[in-house]
Amino acid sequence: MSAGGAVRASAARSPIEYEDAPPEVRAVYEDIMATRKTDWVNNYWKVLAHHPPTLRRMWANAKEVMGPGALDPLTKELIYMAVSVTNACRYCIASHGAAARNKGMTAEQYTELVAIIGLANETNAHAAALDLQIDEKFR
Amino acid sequence: MSAGGAVRASAARSPIEYEDAPPEVRAVYEDIMATRKTDWVNNYWKVLAHHPPTLRRMWANAKEVMGPGALDPLTKELIYMAVSVTNACRYCIASHGAAARNKGMTAEQYTELVAIIGLANETNAHAAALDLQIDEKFR
Amino acid sequence: MSAGGAVRASAARSPIEYEDAPPEVRAVYEDIMATRKTDWVNNYWKVLAHHPPTLRRMWANAKEVMGPGALDPLTKELIYMAVSVTNACRYCIASHGAAARNKGMTAEQYTELVAIIGLANETNAHAAALDLQIDEKFR
Amino acid sequence: MSAGGAVRASAARSPIEYEDAPPEVRAVYEDIMATRKTDWVNNYWKVLAHHPPTLRRMWANAKEVMGPGALDPLTKELIYMAVSVTNACRYCIASHGAAARNKGMTAEQYTELVAIIGLANETNAHAAALDLQIDEKFR
Amino acid sequence: MSAGGAVRASAARSPIEYEDAPPEVRAVYEDIMATRKTDWVNNYWKVLAHHPPTLRRMWANAKEVMGPGALDPLTKELIYMAVSVTNACRYCIASHGAAARNKGMTAEQYTELVAIIGLANETNAHAAALDLQIDEKFR
Amino acid sequence: MSAGGAVRASAARSPIEYEDAPPEVRAVYEDIMATRKTDWVNNYWKVLAHHPPTLRRMWANAKEVMGPGALDPLTKELIYMAVSVTNACRYCIASHGAAARNKGMTAEQYTELVAIIGLANETNAHAAALDLQIDEKFR
Numbered sequence: 001m002s003a004g005g006a007v008r009a010s011a012a013r014s015p016i017e018y019e020d021a022p023p024e025v026r027a028v029y030e031d032i033m034a035t036r037k038t039d040w041v042n043n044y045w046k047v048l049a050h051h052p053p054t055l056r057r058m059w060a061n062a063k064e065v066m067g068p069g070a071l072d073p074l075t076k077e078l079i080y081m082a083v084s085v086t087n088a089c090r091y092c093i094a095s096h097g098a099a100a101r102n103k104g105m106t107a108e109q110y111t112e113l114v115a116i117i118g119l120a121n122e123t124n125a126h127a128a129a130l131d132l133q134i135d136e137k138f139r
Numbered sequence: 140m141s142a143g144g145a146v147r148a149s150a151a152r153s154p155i156e157y158e159d160a161p162p163e164v165r166a167v168y169e170d171i172m173a174t175r176k177t178d179w180v181n182n183y184w185k186v187l188a189h190h191p192p193t194l195r196r197m198w199a200n201a202k203e204v205m206g207p208g209a210l211d212p213l214t215k216e217l218i219y220m221a222v223s224v225t226n227a228c229r230y231c232i233a234s235h236g237a238a239a240r241n242k243g244m245t246a247e248q249y250t251e252l253v254a255i256i257g258l259a260n261e262t263n264a265h266a267a268a269l270d271l272q273i274d275e276k277f278r
Numbered sequence: 279m280s281a282g283g284a285v286r287a288s289a290a291r292s293p294i295e296y297e298d299a300p301p302e303v304r305a306v307y308e309d310i311m312a313t314r315k316t317d318w319v320n321n322y323w324k325v326l327a328h329h330p331p332t333l334r335r336m337w338a339n340a341k342e343v344m345g346p347g348a349l350d351p352l353t354k355e356l357i358y359m360a361v362s363v364t365n366a367c368r369y370c371i372a373s374h375g376a377a378a379r380n381k382g383m384t385a386e387q388y389t390e391l392v393a394i395i396g397l398a399n400e401t402n403a404h405a406a407a408l409d410l411q412i413d414e415k416f417r
Numbered sequence: 418m419s420a421g422g423a424v425r426a427s428a429a430r431s432p433i434e435y436e437d438a439p440p441e442v443r444a445v446y447e448d449i450m451a452t453r454k455t456d457w458v459n460n461y462w463k464v465l466a467h468h469p470p471t472l473r474r475m476w477a478n479a480k481e482v483m484g485p486g487a488l489d490p491l492t493k494e495l496i497y498m499a500v501s502v503t504n505a506c507r508y509c510i511a512s513h514g515a516a517a518r519n520k521g522m523t524a525e526q527y528t529e530l531v532a533i534i535g536l537a538n539e540t541n542a543h544a545a546a547l548d549l550q551i552d553e554k555f556r
Numbered sequence: 557m558s559a560g561g562a563v564r565a566s567a568a569r570s571p572i573e574y575e576d577a578p579p580e581v582r583a584v585y586e587d588i589m590a591t592r593k594t595d596w597v598n599n600y601w602k603v604l605a606h607h608p609p610t611l612r613r614m615w616a617n618a619k620e621v622m623g624p625g626a627l628d629p630l631t632k633e634l635i636y637m638a639v640s641v642t643n644a645c646r647y648c649i650a651s652h653g654a655a656a657r658n659k660g661m662t663a664e665q666y667t668e669l670v671a672i673i674g675l676a677n678e679t680n681a682h683a684a685a686l687d688l689q690i691d692e693k694f695r
Numbered sequence: 696m697s698a699g700g701a702v703r704a705s706a707a708r709s710p711i712e713y714e715d716a717p718p719e720v721r722a723v724y725e726d727i728m729a730t731r732k733t734d735w736v737n738n739y740w741k742v743l744a745h746h747p748p749t750l751r752r753m754w755a756n757a758k759e760v761m762g763p764g765a766l767d768p769l770t771k772e773l774i775y776m777a778v779s780v781t782n783a784c785r786y787c788i789a790s791h792g793a794a795a796r797n798k799g800m801t802a803e804q805y806t807e808l809v810a811i812i813g814l815a816n817e818t819n820a821h822a823a824a825l826d827l828q829i830d831e832k833f834r
Contacts, residue, residue: 546669626806
């Protein structure tokens with residue numbers, strides 16, 4: 001990449017592996033692996049690594065939002081998948097689908113998840129088409 | 140509404156109350172109320188009621204998809220809300236937010252739900268911008 | 279609006295009525311009314327009128343795309359509504375719903391339109407969730 | 418698939434061919450083929466077949482919504498495509514594009530369809546940006 | 557709000573004014589006002605304030621992402637508006653439209669912004685409909 | 696393509712190269728290349744070329760909207776990318792990403808662009824979930 005000039009698309013998008021990463025990036029990778037109890041880091045983080053401040057910022061966000069809380073870990077992934085399917089994000093559907101399965105999602109739960117996402121997208125469209133007025137009891 | 144002619148917007152969209160509904164519609168309302176253990180029916184159903192076959196079809200879908208299963212009732216509503224927020228459907232956000240609260244969603248859970256929906260919409264956008272390739276381990 | 283400075287939101291968004299419009303804008307209004315056989319112009323055009331080149335450009339687009347062709351006028355409005363509902367655009371749903379009714383859309387057709395839009399949004403979501411591979415026969 | 422455990426992604430997404438399908442699934446396939454006058458079933462149905470109740474439910478929905486009615490079959494497919502393009506659903510665009518062609522869509526009609534979908538997405542965005550107020554005449 | 561129970565919708569969504577805010581929230585409000593050189597805080601922050609950790613997290617994100625950088629402040633707001641219009645988010649369109657005007661957006665720039673957003677939504681739809689293949693020169 | 700009959704998907708979507716183009720299409724290609732100071736035309740135009748009136752219409756739109764104005768050329772591409780990423784349009788992200796780089800977008804600017812697009816999609820979702828009311832000061 002030339003100084004202050006254009007960036008080649010491929011260069012800015014190839015994953016940076018642990019072996020090739022500077023110390024500040026390795027530190028984030030290590031925290032991801034320790035937190036998630038894995039021995040590898042996925043492409044989302046390895047591509048964000050091209051800009052370490054963004055890698056740090058997004059990991060801090062994910063750690064806080066997806067960490068232990070009032071919702072159990074599997075439920076959090078199901079919510080994440082619902083958004084990702086609605087946005088048709090192939091990467092996130094694959095990534096969070098895998099996370100959901102690792103957190104115990106069964107085939108039956110998966111089926112129900114997909115059915116709910118579909119039904120919700122349908123009734124959202126109905127609501128728009130029919131210009132539904134919000135019921136007083138819901139306010 | 141004139142035969143074979145135009146339909147006035149407002150006529151086709153005003154909720155049909157139980158008192159004004161024909162027997163076939165009342166039958167569906169009664170099943171909704173019995174299933175949901177409520178004494179009223181919301182605007183979504185009361186507007187679909189203008190076309191009884193659609194009312195029946197959508198209630199059959201909702202009853203099957205949102206009924207007891209491998210996912211608990213609250214989780215099903217959280218998934219529904221995740222889709223509805225992503226689609227910015229005001230009616231469905233209000234309707235399913237109320238349903239979630241009725242099924243026990245606490246303030247803390249609500250906060251986490253909103254945070255996850257926001258984060259997922261953000262990372263979905265990152266994934267598109269960065270043209271992330273799906274990791275082999277996710278296939 | 280001050281020269282080269284900020285624009286107040288409301289000023290740039292209030293409809294410009296025929297009576298208050300400069301000749302170049304009136305010319306477009308007249309073509310709209312002549313083409314659509316109406317005696318009034320809706321808010322979309324009257325707000326675009328703040329920038330006459332954009333008003334001209336968009337009317338030229340609409341005239342060409344929505345004019346007589348291989349699809350009949352009502353079908354063109356139904357397609358327009360399908361997009362507008364999917365995008366939950368309240369203004370366009372109202373505007374094109376009225377246009378569809380003026381072009382003969384019956385209550386039954388309206389019901390079927392809404393049902394198809396809902397079903398399509400549902401199966402689009404299923405397709406994303408299930409990562410459906412395109413059948414050879416469709417290529 | 419192990420009892421109560423994780424489901425492998427690929428297993429739950431491979432199409433189930435007629436030859437490998439249990440009787441209850443074959444029954445639905447046969448009704449699809451008889452209704453659509455074809456000798457094959459596409460991947461959407463063959464993947465849903467992993468959960469026969471969902472296959473039955475969605476075929477019942479499609480049969481009712483896309484069956485004969487006040488809108489002709491081609492118009493129904495054009496509406497379906499308008500939604501699918503707006504949602505950028507590659508599978509559905511391919512599937513319903515093929516269906517539209519089978520129902521008589523000409524090259525000229527296809528061109529007009531694409532042009533309308535594009536224009537509607539554009540004006541929907543304008544309406545949001547300009548916060549257009551719905552005209553009284555549209556209510 | 558009752559312990560472990562439901563949260564009333566309105567309670568969790570009313571803005572918390574500075575006067576009524578606990579010290580940890582006031583600290584964030586003060587940093588927002590100091591950074592943005594304003595004497596008030598908008599509803600987005602005042603509603604997030606119901607959960608101080610989220611208020612802190614989102615302000616940290618906004619401060620880093622929207623702060624001084626390689627893109628000038630007005631350009632950052634124009635990008636923000638492009639996303640918000642595409643998602644038809646009324647609140648964000650109003651909020652960031654005001655921010656853009658405060659940062660010097662002229663009426664002419666506003667017109668061009670809206671035109672580009674519209675055109676991009678149109679060609680995005682064309683690209684999906686036509687299943688455009690990415691040119692080699694773009695990879 | 697047979698007269699009045701179906702159009703094969705692939706035929707209507709293969710790019711028409713300059714060498715194979717009729718004079719009216721070549722004229723548009725030449726104007727594109729002259730305006731953009733390039734010696735080639737991308738797939739978007741070469742596929743639209745199947746319908747010369749649409750090719751002309753869309754080039755006229757793009758020439759007017761993306762031409763010199765109150766916003767500099769790079770800013771216009773950044774706005775275009777913000778929309779395209781939000782719509783997850785792979786073709787347009789690649790095409791306009793290349794255009795942005797050609798107009799001087801640096802790696803740092805690219806990083807900031809992606810961060811803003813992500814943050815905006817997140818806060819748009821928050822705004823919908825929280826049903827934020829527009830502040831008086833924004834009207």
